Amino acid sequence: MRVAFLPGTFRPDRCGVSHYTERLMGELARRGVECLVLTTHGAARHHGRPDVLGVTPDWGRALLAALPAELVRLRPDVLHIQHAAGSFGYRRPVLWLPTVLRAAVPRLRVAVTAHEYGWWEWHPRLLEWAWGRLGPWGEARALWDREDGTLLTGADVVIATHKAALQALLDRLPRLAPRIEHVPIGANIAEVAVDRGAARAALRQQYGWQADSFVFAYFGFLHPVKGLEVLLQAFQWLLAVRPWARLILAGGCQSLALDGEAGMNYEAGLRERIARADLEQAVRLTGYLSDEAVSAHLAGADAGVLPFTGGVTLKSGSLLAMWTHGLPVVATEPPAVEPPLRQASILVPRRDPDALAEALLRVIDDPGLRSDLAAKARAATAGFRWPAIAERHLRIYERLIGAGYRRCAWTVGA
DSSP states (O other): OEEEEEOSSOOTTTOHHHHHHHHHHHHHHTTTOEEEEEEEHHHHHHHOOTTEEEEESSSSTHHHHHHHHHHHHHOOSEEEEEEOGGGGTTOGGGGGHHHHHHHHSTTOEEEEEESSOSSOOOOOSTTHHHHHHHHHHHHHTTSOBTTTBTTTTTSSEEEESSHHHHHHHHHHOGGGGGGEEEOOOOOSSOOOOOOHHHHHHHHHHHTTOOTTOEEEEEESOOOGGGOHHHHHHHHHHHHHHOTTEEEEEEBOSOOSSSOHHHHHHHHHHHHHHHHHTTOTTTEEEEESOOHHHHHHHHHHOSEEEEOOTTOOOTTOHHHHHHHHTTOOEEEEOOSSOOHHHHHHEEEEOTTOHHHHHHHHHHHHHOHHHHHHHHHHHHHHGGGGOHHHHHHHHHHHHHHHHOTTOOOOTTOOOO
């Protein structure tokens, strides 16, 4: 089986969707699937890998001619689009790919994973005067939808990665229900086999901290929507009452959402805020880390903290990585809370430094609470393991290809 992935600008070091795609490809490859990435020429040159192919200069109109020609040449069984609007630069041609591909490559099966859904609406400039009526009319008939054109309605299968997106899809596009699947994401960082005691000692030595320091870890891209300013405000209060507390901000400021000068300016602003609050000895910014280094940091930390301004959901690879490493986690509450999140985390209101500081203090002062949350965190990861996720994808691909495909006898069952 050959599967071609279209994940936007393929930079796993700067994009969570790209990182997810790379992990999924690795699991599928272990099950005998030939995986390719189709991306921009620039992203392909960055990698220099035979399985990462540049097929378009960008995600503009050139894509609609270039991609079908490459698909005819490569002849994949399935094209799997990993869609988040930002990873494609919010370019509109991507939204009409299934319609174009249906005409140009009629035998191709198309899957779309909707990593985001339900938060914005597309307004065509040429038809904006009529879209107020035309949009809902077509959406009610599953011809297109207000957010993604025909990307979802024209796909053979749509995969939602979390319950909120799944419910939004079913509410807006009930006729698509037979084609909608729910497959959760997995942790974006695997746990490296390390001795936890050794990891704790090494982490504190690395940053020049006392052996009995209590270390909180944030992990993920540094970006304004991650609530880091609120976290620093809360941590300043915490440090005044628990001076042995420490904080690691593990991750880079350079991402597809905030790159170049914007990323550098944001990092400079964070460092200035840390210096102004006299937190330089207690807070460390690591910059971008390899997966192995992130795992070592999480293994050496005492607890995790994720103060996202929009709330943390089960589509957060950072949350799942912390759970995989057995960390008790303090997180901001999303509008809709799924049971595993409430059971295995301390949830606090968004953008509330006082509530966040109080929760961090509880974690420091209550070893029993930490042990309970750590056990529940590891248990919660059972439904988010990569082998099971890969198996779900294999079953979806097989259904799309049809009964003519026979799986390798050694493929692991889910």
